[in-house]
Amino acid sequence: MERSQPRRQVAAMKQSLFDQGLLDEQFIQLEELSDDANPNFVEEIVTLYYRDSSRLISSIEQALKERHTLDFNKLDTLMHQFKGSSSSIGAKKVKAECTLFREYCRTGNAEGCMKTFQQLKKEYASLRKKLEAYFQLARQAGPMETACRPK
């Protein structure tokens, strides 16, 4: 029974991440792909996501520096890629910011793009910290039914 406390903490943390609207069903889908041979699959994917998407973030940042001559097509293409990866890990809020950004690209709204991108970066960084904490706790709690669905 001593092991139930960390497990409950993990479940509670996960519930919180969902309640905050940070994660969606896809995250659970990925958790269900873990097994004894691949116990940390989600963590690996999330780590990969942050590593891989950092170059996209940089590219978008660079492209936004053009200020008055923004290439909205290029920005949209970059964001499409970033949105795809974010969607694949279940990063709900980040994904929403991506959608908003793309809308501003479509309407050629430079201000909107820049503001949204700042917000996106905040969400992206915040999620990373929260997931790191979650994975650390999950690893401490040991293998469990990690794919328990939040309410």
Add this chain to the structure above:
Amino acid sequence: MDCDGVVSGVRMGEASEEVHVLAVDDSLVDRKVIERLLKILACKVTAVDSGLRALEYLGLDQHKIPSQSNGFVEGLKVDLIITDYCMPGMTGYDLLKKIKESSTFREIPVVIMSSENILPRIDRCLEEGAEDFIVKPVKLSDVKRLKDYGVGGRINKRKLPDTTEPDLSSSPPSDSSSLLSSSPSISPSPPSIIDSPIRRLKMTTATHD
């Protein structure tokens, strides 16, 4: 990127149990996810990051006319191709067309993945011969649905690319040869997925998951 390379050796007359899927996606994250999904269903996976690399892997040099290109790579056996739609350079649709133009590979089921649920896009792909269309993000249930194409199932008979194989349309549907065998045993896919001969030809072998 994650190319396993050509399947080893020409194994004449020997049955291979594993379904081999060629996955094409420019996103590293998505490649890892699809790879995991397929491996859970006991498939061998070769993941590449572009349509061009997929064609290279299949031996279809893009500078040759696909219909004239033999595309025969010694020992290569691909049972299913699953590709992202939006990719820089060659889109999944372009790749689909090239595969369907190839006499060697046109029988291989091609599944398209896309983050955008755009009906005209889906129709276009199905009309071009895609067997199925998956809206991203891809889940296990999406890939399990591909079981009809042999993913996650046990395949009894495997044949290497051999143009002298008889057309399945002239043999009874209960023929136990895998509908995913590399021999041209499947009639060309019609536009509608419901009418797809792939779906009509149910796997007679037991599937396990």
